[in-house]
Each structure stands twice: as C-alpha cells, then as structure tokens.
Amino acid sequence: MAAKKKKPKSLSAGRPPVAHRAKxxxxxxxxxxxxxxxxxxxxxxxxxxxxxxxxxxxxxxxxxxxxxxxxxxxxxxxxQRHDRGGDSSRVLMQWLTPCLSAHLRQDSERRRLHMLEVGALSTENACSKSGHFDIVRIDLNSQGDGILQQDFMERPLPRDESERFDIISLSLVLNYVPEPKDRGEMLRRTTRFLRAPGRYIGDDPQLAAHFPSLFLVLPAPCVTNSRYLDEERLGAIMESLGYVKVASKMTQRLVYYLWRRDKIGGGKEASFPKKEIRSGSTRNNFAVVLS
CATH class of the missing domain: 1.10.287 (Helix Hairpins)
Incomplete structure (x- = not known):
C-alpha cells in the first residue's frame, strides 16, 4: 500500500519552492x-x-x-520574481550599506553580523552577496542547499546571547501566516531571537542606530487597504513589542520596514484585538492580533 502523503504544516503552504521556474x-x-x-x-x-x-x-x-x-x-x-518586486533584500542593503561600510572602515577586523532569514528562497540575494552577514536561512518548504527546513515558530529559543541575531528578515512571510493571532505571535517571537537592545552603543553609533533589527516586508494592501490594519496600528503593535521604526518604503505592490529593537517590551504590552478601523466593501481582511 502506498504511503500516505504528509499534509503540509499550517504555515507551510505559502512558502514556494525554488528548484523550478513555473510557467x-x-x-x-x-x-x-x-x-x-x-x-x-x-x-x-x-x-x-x-x-x-x-x-x-x-x-x-x-x-x-x-x-x-x-x-x-x-x-x-x-x-516573488524580479518583475514582481524581485529581491527585497536589495532595499535592506540600500538602507544598511552606508552604516556597514562606515563600520568596515573603522574596524577592518570587525565581526560579520548574524542574520536569520525566515522564509528564505535563495542563497544568492543581496544580503548574501554583501559579505556583511553570516546568515542562517530557514524555510518551511526548503528545496535549496544552504536553506534549513524549519518552522520559525518551532525553532528552539536561544540559550544565550551567542545564539541570538543582529537582524531578522521576515520578507513576505507574515502575510502567509493563516491566522491573525499567529501573526502577532510571530512578531512577538522575533524579539526573543534578537540580541539585547543597546549592545552596540559603546561600539559604533551607526550600528546602534540600526541594530538589533527586524526587516519586515508585506504586500502593500495589507496596510493600505485592510479593514483591520493601517500604518498607525502596525506602528502601535511594533512599539508595544519594543520596536522603533528606522526606515520604510512603499511601492505599488510592497511595503518595506526596518524596525530596531529599542527596548525589551514597551512597558505593559498592549492588547490589539481584531478591530475594524476602515470600512468599505473593497477592503481586505488582513489583520495582526496581539492578545
């Protein structure tokens, strides 16, 4: 009797394979x-x-x-191909290259920064080619060498600072998480994998202004045309988690953010239920819930 096909994990359906180019x-x-x-x-x-x-x-x-x-x-x-937005990490490198280049000039022996790329599709993106990062790449549906098949929500928590990251990339990942409450949990979980806030202050002011950080990319309609989320509410959610916005960019299709982990939580963490903030029959239902 043929073996039963394994059902994909609840979050895995959205992560595409990289081995073949579709028609x-x-x-x-x-x-x-x-x-x-x-x-x-x-x-x-x-x-x-x-x-x-x-x-x-x-x-x-x-x-x-x-x-x-x-x-x-x-x-x-x-x-995700080039003609539909392409390599989103190019935007990240536009933001970080001046900072990282200055750091390199000041300290030729400096360590490379530690990056966790969640939902990685390639080992040849702009971050990988920059030479500034040691990158751990994970994906629920990996089909490429150099990408570990792993669910970020099940990744073991860091045991100490050496297992934490300077930056985490969530590029077109959060929108594939099925439930609003799970999206909130994913954002909350990123804080547990980042290095402690303020560790760069005595090292390099440029680094301190940008790290530790979260690179977040979403389809633009998730914040421009949702009943339940706009930029103000997203900012409030991120602030509640201890993040401050460093940079952002919006195109017709995508919105890019760089959030620095500024503190451990924002005091008493606020609750963000699913609440309509914009009405209209053409709105989508994308939401992020923190409870």
Whole structure:
C-alpha cells in the first residue's frame, strides 16, 4: 500500500519552492489563484474545527482541482520574481550599506553580523552577496542547499546571547501566516531571537542606530487597504513589542520596514484585538492580533 502523503504544516503552504521556474502566469491570474487557495485553506480550518468530514473532503477536492499545493506554490514563486518586486533584500542593503561600510572602515577586523532569514528562497540575494552577514536561512518548504527546513515558530529559543541575531528578515512571510493571532505571535517571537537592545552603543553609533533589527516586508494592501490594519496600528503593535521604526518604503505592490529593537517590551504590552478601523466593501481582511 502506498504511503500516505504528509499534509503540509499550517504555515507551510505559502512558502514556494525554488528548484523550478513555473510557467509564466499573468499578475491577475497569479493573485486570483493565491487568494482562492487562501480562502479554501481558511474554510478547511473551519471545517476541521467543526469536525465536518464531508466539508473537509469537498474543500480538499476543490484544492486539487486548482492544481493542488504545487500550482499554488508555483504562483507564489512567480509573485516573488524580479518583475514582481524581485529581491527585497536589495532595499535592506540600500538602507544598511552606508552604516556597514562606515563600520568596515573603522574596524577592518570587525565581526560579520548574524542574520536569520525566515522564509528564505535563495542563497544568492543581496544580503548574501554583501559579505556583511553570516546568515542562517530557514524555510518551511526548503528545496535549496544552504536553506534549513524549519518552522520559525518551532525553532528552539536561544540559550544565550551567542545564539541570538543582529537582524531578522521576515520578507513576505507574515502575510502567509493563516491566522491573525499567529501573526502577532510571530512578531512577538522575533524579539526573543534578537540580541539585547543597546549592545552596540559603546561600539559604533551607526550600528546602534540600526541594530538589533527586524526587516519586515508585506504586500502593500495589507496596510493600505485592510479593514483591520493601517500604518498607525502596525506602528502601535511594533512599539508595544519594543520596536522603533528606522526606515520604510512603499511601492505599488510592497511595503518595506526596518524596525530596531529599542527596548525589551514597551512597558505593559498592549492588547490589539481584531478591530475594524476602515470600512468599505473593497477592503481586505488582513489583520495582526496581539492578545
């Protein structure tokens, strides 16, 4: 009897493989397929919670009719190609290169900074080629050498400062987390993997202004057209977690942020439930919940 196929982890469906280049799809077709898949996965989770086996089977049949996980992943990968936003770490390096170059001039023996790249798709991006970082790359669905197959939410917590990072990259990762409360938990968890705030102050003022930090990239509509999230609310959530915004950039498709871990928490951590802040039938339902 053939072995049963393993079901993907709850967060893994959104992370595309890197081994093969999918046949080109139009932007609208790519977006429609991804959105439909997300909707079916949401309905499936609801059916599982209710124990409705018939509904679960019907939804799984719909997913297979769309081409299954493979087609969805190919669409996700296509959305990350150069003509759809490309290597987001190029923006990060535009922000950090002046700081890192100055640090290099001041201290030719300086250690390379420690980076954790969550949802890594390539070992050849701008950060990898810069020579400034020792990078640990993880992905739920790794198909490339140099990328560890691992769920960030299950990664063992650092035992000491040597296992923490100067910077974490969450580029087009948070939007693939299925539930709003899990997105909040992912952001909260990043603080446990970053080095202690203020460790660079006596070392280099440029480094102190930028590290330890979180590089966060989202589809622009997550903050520009959501019922439940805008830049002000995202900023309040991040501030509650002890972050301060260092840089940001918005394009038609993507929004980029660099958040410095400024303190350990923001005093008493605030609660951010799912709350409508913008109405309208054309809004999306992207939300981040902290409880």
């Amino acid at each position: 080109s799809m139009s932007r609208s077709a790519t977006k429609a397929l991804i959105n439909k898949h997300h909707l079916l996965q949401k309905r499936k989770r609801q059916a599982i919670a209710k124990g409705d086996k018939a509904e679960i089977a019907a939804i799984e049949a719909e997913i297979e009719a769309l081409g299954g996980l493979k087609t969805y992943q190919e669409a996700s990968l296509q959305g």
